[in-house]
Amino acid sequence: MTKLPNSQYLTWFNEIEKILWSFYKHFENLCSECALYTISSVKNSSRENRFNWCCCMIDNQVNDNWETLNNVQSRFDNNWYEKIKKNSFDLGRNRMPGNGPCPALGPSGCLLTKLRPVTCTTQLCEKMLIILQRLKIIPGFKSVPLQIEDIVPLKNILPILYGYHKDKKVKLEEKLEYIKAIKELTTRFGSIDRQIRKNIINEVILEFKK
Ligand code: SF4
Ligand code: SF4
Secondary structure (H helix, E strand, O other), X not given: XXXXXXXHHHHXXXXXXXXXXXXXXXXXXXXXXXXXXXXHHHHOOOOOOHHHOOHHHHOOHHXXXXXXXXXXXXXXXXXXXXXXXXXXXXXXXXXXXXXXXXXXXXOOEEOOOOOOOHHHHHEEOHHHHHHHHHOOOOOOOOOOOEEHHHHOOOOOOHHHHHOOOOOOOOOHHHHHHHHHHHHXXXXXXXXXXXXXXXXXXXXXXXXXXX
């Protein structure tokens, strides 16, 4: 039988994910524009650039991580899945390139209000990486997508906190180091002049729409 995740670790995970959300907020309207572009391509039956479509529409992290995610979410609400399914974004009968859309995707973004799958919590898609590179926050990158631990030298503690490796432990200092590093990254990203940041984001959005 699968052991339930450690509640202290989930509290730490939630603490870290909130800080990561502050980092991702600096991408402004990138994800909403990406989603709108994807919806419009689907409606127009245009599958050009489909591998650049909104990740939540082409992936299904709920399905891919079902066992662990269900263990985590059920600690707080046994009916979590039924609730998100009621509000899932409806893409009709359109077939998507991957196994998406993810059932946790609602009309305004992810319906999971905390403890999202690890990949969703740390993923940097190609558009994000290009933006970070053009803003000189990261050097060039060789592959896409990456996880946050690929651009900041950090121990990959989130899968352990989420309950994937029951035999491994995370020390308090490791959690604090992780938080410190993400806060520093967030400060660097946020300290760039907002108009400059928005211009680069819009530039990348336009390039991906071509
Ligand atoms: S993370 Fe990247 S691929 Fe996913 S919705 Fe945002 S911009 Fe699009
Ligand atoms: S769980 Fe949320 S963030 Fe992750 S793929 Fe599904 S909708 Fe997107």
